[in-house]
Amino acid sequence: MANEHLEKLYHVLDDSTTILNQQLKTSFIAAITEAGEDLDSGEVMQEDGLPNDEAKKKLTALFDQIKLATYEPEEIRQALQLVLVKAIKVDGIEPNKQITPDAMASLATFMITIFIQQHPDQLRVADLAVGTGNLLFAVMNQLHKAWNVEVKGFGVDNDEALLAVAGMSSSLQRLDVDLFHQDALDNLLFKDADVVVSDLPVGYYPIDERAKKFATATKKGHSYAHHLLIEQSMNVLKPGGLGLFYVPSQVFRSKEAEGLTKWLAKAMYFQGLLNLPDDFFADKNAEKSLLILQKPSPDVKRAKQVLLGQFPDLNDRDAFAAFIAKVKDWAAANIVL
Known part of the structure; x- marks a missing residue:
């Protein structure tokens, strides 16, 4: 990936999605939605104690690396697309x-x-x-x-x-x-x-x-x-x-x-x-x-x-x-x- 700025966003989205997928026991594509919404709001949402406090700390550290205002819409879309390609394989999407x-x-x-x-x-x-x-x-x-x-x-x-x-x-x-x-x-x-x-x-x-x-x-x-x-x-x-x-x-x-x-x-x-x-x-x-x-x-x-x-x-x-x-x-x- 030639664009280091985009690559950083991709890795944050991928890592946070993986954490949420494991914590929430949900589909990978649902975890992508949760990760993106948390990044957008600037706050990691917890429900019934999930994700747990340790995972929340890791997620917060990940999201703190990203300043969305520095990203063009196309960079955000492309980073999300790369994570979605992974979701296709993980979830077996038709x-x-x-x-x-x-x-x-x-x-x-x-x-x-x-x-x-x-x-x-x-x-x-x-x-x-x-x-x-x-x-x-x-x-x-x-x-x-x-x-x-x-x-x-x-x-x-x-x-x-x-x-x-x-x-x-x-x-x-x-x-x-x-x-x-x-x-x-x-x-x-x-x-x-x-x-x-x-x-x-x-x-x-x-x-x-x-x-x-x-x-x-x-x-x-x-x-x-x-x-x-x-x-x-x-x-x-x-x-x-x-x-x-x-x-x-x-x-x-x-x-x-x-x-x-x-x-x-x-x-x-x-x-x-x-x-x-x-x-x-x-x-x-x-x-x-x-x-x-x-x-x-x-x-x-x-x-x-x-x-x-x-x-x-x-x-x-x-x-x-x-x-x-x-x-x-x-x-x-x-x-x-």
Whole structure:
């Protein structure tokens, strides 16, 4: 880890989480939330004598090493992310709930800067499968840095433990985020987002009656949750808003894709589909692509030619520079008003 400042924060978070995990006999991810909240408040919370006084003394000494005001939001997010990667292994977290790599956040941010030609003074960015918030918060931080604008976040998830991490993380980073613990396919309490970005969970949605409200639902049996979440996400966007979704690379080739395809053609601007580099995935069946959609509006154009292709290896600087130039040329020819 090249950044010693960030490394110090990581070690404090990792060591304190390990102590709390052992003391509280809880999951590692719940211990991360407790450690982050204690660091944020500047006080080690005890309940029913736990953590014990000796552990509390150790935790206090650890937290005294950190002055949060000296850390950028991105440093805090990255340090937390490293501890969360450990939690995935310790707790055996299922694939749909694992951390979205930073490279995917950077690719999404790049696409936002391509498609949003005139950005407001405050951007509203949402994720309806927010999990621990890593993808949403990375994009928020990157957009703030790229455009020097205020960024307001909205996150939805039905997993209380993951959402607790997101709440702690956003507080440590001093981000302006509203988080909602609910089924993302139920009625939502916000709308008019500028951007939705999401690494979508893949699988069937169990509540058929609720799924029937969506055009992307299948006619028989359970519908794909990721299809429904794409439609619901686009519903919360303002006209001209941008939807960026990491989806299975075979998203349009399954037998269940008919409803999704018809809905896209009728209701949205299908602007692009870019495959992620092969080396992102150990298992070919887990490969993902970035689906780019835009909500129709007089202020945006449907692409004359959909942006298709593959992101190059991120370590090949020449190939990536050529890719960026190609995307900018495509934008000038296809979507710039």
